Amino acid sequence: MLEACGITLMRGGRAVLDDLALTLRPGECTALVGPNGAGKSSLLAVLSGELAPARGRVTLAGRPLSALGAAGLAKARAVLEQAPSLSAPFPVAELVALGMAAVPRATIDEHALAARAMTAVGIAHLAARPANRLSGGERARAHLARVLAQLWAGRTAGGGHFLMLDEPTASLDLAHQVGVMTAARRERDAGTGVLVVLHDLNLAAAFADRVVLLSDGRIAAEGPPSAVFRSETLSRVYGTPVAVERGHRGALRIGLDLPPAA
Amino acid sequence: MLTRRQTLLLAAACGAVAGLAAARAHAAAPGRVLVLGGDLAEIAFALGAGSTVIATDDTALWPPEAAALPKVGYLRRISAEGVLSLLPDLVLANPGAGPRTALDQIAAAGVRVETGPEGESADIVPAKIAFMGRALDRAAAAETCAARFEAEMARTEAALAPLDSRPRVLFLISLAGGTPIAAGTGTAADAMIGLAHGTNAAAAFAGYKPVSAEAAIGLAPDVLLLPDHALEGYESPETAVRAAGLGATPAGREGRVVVMDGLRLLGFGLRTPQAVAELARALHPDAALEGL
Amino acid sequence: MPAPSTPMRLSKGSEMDASLPAVPARRGWPRASWILLAFAAATLLLALAGLALGPVRLGPGEVLSALAGQGDPRAEAIVGGIRAPRVALAAAVGAGLALSGTALQGVLRNPLADPGLIGVTAGGALGAVGAIVLGGTLAATLPAPLRPWLLPIAAFLGAGAATAFVFSLARRGGGIHAATLILAGVAVNAIAGAVIGLMIYASTDTQLRDLTFWTMGGLGGANWQVAGIATACIAVALVGLIRLARALDLLQLGERAAWTSGLEVERVKRAAGLWSALAVGAGTAVAGPIGFIGLVAPHLARLCVGHGHRLLAPAAALLGAALLLAADLAVRLVVPPAEPPVGLATALIGGPFFLWLLLARIRRDA
Numbered sequence: 034m035l036e037a038c039g040i041t042l043m044r045g046g047r048a049v050l051d052d053l054a055l056t057l058r059p060g061e062c063t064a065l066v067g068p069n070g071a072g073k074s075s076l077l078a079v080l081s082g083e084l085a086p087a088r089g090r091v092t093l094a095g096r097p098l099s100a101l102g103a104a105g106l107a108k109a110r111a112v113l114e115q116a117p118s119l120s121a122p123f124p125v126a127e128l129v130a131l132g133m134a135a136v137p138r139a140t141i142d143e144h145a146l147a148a149r150a151m152t153a154v155g156i157a158h159l160a161a162r163p164a165n166r167l168s169g170g171e172r173a174r175a176h177l178a179r180v181l182a183q184l185w186a187g188r189t190a191g192g193g194h195f196l197m198l199d200e201p202t203a204s205l206d207l208a209h210q211v212g213v214m215t216a217a218r219r220e221r222d223a224g225t226g227v228l229v230v231l232h233d234l235n236l237a238a239a240f241a242d243r244v245v246l247l248s249d250g251r252i253a254a255e256g257p258p259s260a261v262f263r264s265e266t267l268s269r270v271y272g273t274p275v276a277v278e279r280g281h282r283g284a285l286r287i288g289l290d291l292p293p294a295a
Numbered sequence: 296m297l298t299r300r301q302t303l304l305l306a307a308a309c310g311a312v313a314g315l316a317a318a319r320a321h322a323a324a325p326g327r328v329l330v331l332g333g334d335l336a337e338i339a340f341a342l343g344a345g346s347t348v349i350a351t352d353d354t355a356l357w358p359p360e361a362a363a364l365p366k367v368g369y370l371r372r373i374s375a376e377g378v379l380s381l382l383p384d385l386v387l388a389n390p391g392a393g394p395r396t397a398l399d400q401i402a403a404a405g406v407r408v409e410t411g412p413e414g415e416s417a418d419i420v421p422a423k424i425a426f427m428g429r430a431l432d433r434a435a436a437a438e439t440c441a442a443r444f445e446a447e448m449a450r451t452e453a454a455l456a457p458l459d460s461r462p463r464v465l466f467l468i469s470l471a472g473g474t475p476i477a478a479g480t481g482t483a484a485d486a487m488i489g490l491a492h493g494t495n496a497a498a499a500f501a502g503y504k505p506v507s508a509e510a511a512i513g514l515a516p517d518v519l520l521l522p523d524h525a526l527e528g529y530e531s532p533e534t535a536v537r538a539a540g541l542g543a544t545p546a547g548r549e550g551r552v553v554v555m556d557g558l559r560l561l562g563f564g565l566r567t568p569q570a571v572a573e574l575a576r577a578l579h580p581d582a583a584l585e586g587l
Numbered sequence: 588m589p590a591p592s593t594p595m596r597l598s599k600g601s602e603m604d605a606s607l608p609a610v611p612a613r614r615g616w617p618r619a620s621w622i623l624l625a626f627a628a629a630t631l632l633l634a635l636a637g638l639a640l641g642p643v644r645l646g647p648g649e650v651l652s653a654l655a656g657q658g659d660p661r662a663e664a665i666v667g668g669i670r671a672p673r674v675a676l677a678a679a680v681g682a683g684l685a686l687s688g689t690a691l692q693g694v695l696r697n698p699l700a701d702p703g704l705i706g707v708t709a710g711g712a713l714g715a716v717g718a719i720v721l722g723g724t725l726a727a728t729l730p731a732p733l734r735p736w737l738l739p740i741a742a743f744l745g746a747g748a749a750t751a752f753v754f755s756l757a758r759r760g761g762g763i764h765a766a767t768l769i770l771a772g773v774a775v776n777a778i779a780g781a782v783i784g785l786m787i788y789a790s791t792d793t794q795l796r797d798l799t800f801w802t803m804g805g806l807g808g809a810n811w812q813v814a815g816i817a818t819a820c821i822a823v824a825l826v827g828l829i830r831l832a833r834a835l836d837l838l839q840l841g842e843r844a845a846w847t848s849g850l851e852v853e854r855v856k857r858a859a860g861l862w863s864a865l866a867v868g869a870g871t872a873v874a875g876p877i878g879f880i881g882l883v884a885p886h887l888a889r890l891c892v893g894h895g896h897r898l899l900a901p902a903a904a905l906l907g908a909a910l911l912l913a914a915d916l917a918v919r920l921v922v923p924p925a926e927p928p929v930g931l932a933t934a935l936i937g938g939p940f941f942l943w944l945l946l947a948r949i950r951r952d953a
Binding site for chain 3 (some may be wrong): 368369371373375376377378379380391395396397399400403404502505
């Protein structure tokens with residue numbers, strides 16, 4: 034369990050996170066949604082141990098994150114940051130292998146894990162291609178493969194409990210968005226706790242077990258998608274009319290509630 | 296601030312040398328001698344040991360025979376192996392020669408290395424002559440040479456003694472970069488100005504320091520003294536002085552710019568008495584200066 | 588372990604057969620090993636040439652017997668006392684500069700981060716000049732065995748301060764813009780140059796003599812004591828830097844991702860800065876500022892062995908050593924018995940290379 038309570042994070046004299054509490058459980062996919070500037074990425078950074086909150090504490094299985102160190106954290110959880118980059122044109126396979134740095138080489142089959150991670154996101158054929166010669170979508174998936182490899186390597190070392198993705202679908206077309214979320218759901222099914230920052234509420238509704246709606250550094254609503262995604266709640270938090278409907282297969286469909294342009 | 300080039304110029308000036316062709320050689324002493332430092336090379340030739348000198352460094356420009364010898368590079372960055380490749384059995388070095396390590400390595404290879412006396416004044420010249428006489432086994436010639444030097448120096452000094460005025464002289468070793476570099480106390484130029492009955496206008500500081508045009512005006516020099524190499528690239532001394540912003544100094548207004556062979560002026564070697572006389576005539580154009 | 592589940596369903600064309608071996612069994616490896624071996628051989632060959640060739644002509648037999656300690660004293664003094672420390676110093680300084688360049692480029696994620704361009708060398712130079720001009724009184728208080736260490740230590744401190752400054756620029760916002768880096772380098776170089784000017788202003792004639800030799804750069808001042816101290820410092824730094832290879836790979840993800848992947852980023856940066864400053868400082872202290880090796884060697888090495896630091900670091904170090912050995916050999920042989928500064932040779936190679944690099948970059952970005 035990853036538990037955060039009383040989290041306050043200050044930036045430029047302003048509380049970007051304000052006395053906030055959240056628990057991540059194994060085998061559960063939590064979507065973090067909310068308007069721009071609500072504090073989604075900041076919350077993810079606090080939960081990943083990257084940012085230390087001004088007040089409050091974050092614990093993993095009862096131990097404070099700050100006590101784990103970078104390597105300990107890297108085994109326990111894997112993070113895909115927003116807009117990942119690579120300044121050296123490593124071949125994709127080597128980029129993916131970078132994810133396994135926290136685990137001693139001797140204890141894992143780096144090759145096999147990297148191969149499996151690339152296969153899982155459908156880029157195995159790009160293994161030898163320099164990372165700087167990938168399209169935007171290929172690059173995003175290569176980094177996702179790296180993070181999956183980190184997660185799996187962590188699992189062999191007794192960790193790999195949480196997967197945190199910060200807007201992993203931002204630069205992808207529809208099919209690849211679904212592909213990334215499917216990969217995340219597979220990890221959830223394998224027992225990993227998944228936290229994913231999303232802008233697309235429909236994607237959140239389709240893949241998340243639980244939605245946390247942030248607004249101004251506080252949790253405005255929390256619960257299963259059907260409980261959080263209500264027209265009046267979303268319209269209030271986003272400050273624009275939002276309609277929520279049931280699709281033909283019972284899925285939630287969330288969209289702007291605006292009159293047609295013409 | 297000093298650029299690297301200016302630093303090198305300064306260093307070059309510090310080690311710069313002058314010379315005078317004196318009576319030419321009698322019999323050649325045996326051995327292969329490598330002389331580092333133009334002052335010492337000049338003395339070696341004056342003592343008649345020129346034929347034993349196999350090579351010198353870049354500062355040895357006088358006499359022409361010395362200038363024509365193979366050169367081992369710049370005095371301060373001698374290559375040990377370069378020196379050894381010329382198979383010398385004696386290396387005679389100005390104290391400015393270096394680096395120290397190179398001289399040590401040359402000595403370690405079985406070559407006798409001797410370093411001459413240090414100092415920037417006319418008094419040191421007889422010591423240099425004596426040093427070279429001992430090292431080259433020409434003690435008798437050295438005694439004659441030193442006596443002649445001292446007599447010439449004494450005659451020059453006596454001829455200048457009646458002078459009662461001491462014009463203010465500013466020696467600028469370089470005009471590079473628009474910031475002239477002046478010689479303060481403790482420099483060869485300061486000593487030469489004193490010998491020629493001038494007053495160093497820059498006596499307020501020690502060593503070579505950059506002075507702005509405005510500061511130069513404040514120093515109120517009656518005469519600007521420049522080494523010939525400072526004028527490279529200028530049409531005339533006057534244009535150089537104007538370009539450096541020194542036209543408003545008393546010397547600049549009067550057009551009193553004296554240019555001398557830098558090596559002869561600053562070298563403290565056998566040509567020093569003549570250099571003093573030449574400078575004194577330039578500083579005191581109206582004086583009779585009998586006996587010079 | 589997770590089950591190797593079905594691949595992501597993707598648009599046609601990128602559909603994968605999961606049964607294929609996904610990673611080609613590192614095709615680059617054997618080739619890269621050969622290249623490393625070739626670099627090592629070239630370095631060794633140049634070192635041997637450095638021992639065998641010089642303005643003094645010695646036959647191979649004379650060189651060998653001199654090395655064995657059975658030659659005539661003159662040949663022994665030349666080979667053992669002049670050439671050998673020089674070769675050792677050239678190899679160490681070249682390797683140190685090249686590996687520092689590699690590490691700085693890796694940490695700053697910027698291929699222009701040459702120790703000379705970003706001011707690390709200037710910092711070292713400032714330290715060394717300070718030790719020459721102001722160190723006399725300080726040296727007198729030191730016990731005699733420590734005095735020869737004053738110059739390298741001062742240079743190390745200067746280089747370290749410059750590195751810390753440049754790294755602090757990179758700390759914020761993850762990356763550092765190339766323009767910022769170069770501008771910071773210009774500023775550090777200017778400040779260090781100005782303070783060096785001030786020191787020269789305050790120096791005595793004797794100190795000026797030491798400075799003159801030193802500011803022109805060269806390996807001619809090498810004896811066994813100097814070469815031994817510098818080589819020891821640089822060897823320690825080389826080991827420290829080579830051990831950072833994996834960390835430098837990770838840093839290419841950016842500092843945040845490197846940290847979430849398990850890298851103690853601040854510790855690694857400190858270590859990289861420290862070892863780079865030690866290598867550059869020790870090299871600068873004995874050989875003066877030598878430019879471009881830290882830029883040219885890593886780039887050539889990347890062209891040959893790729894960007895992974897486990898191969899890149901040793902390759903760059905070997906290339907750096909080979910380049911400086913070659914440059915030193917060239918200046919020794921080109922106009923004997925005189926000897927131009929070695930920095931001239933490295934700048935003659937490095938300057939055009941740097942311009943080519945810039946032009947290639949501009950063309951690619953356009």
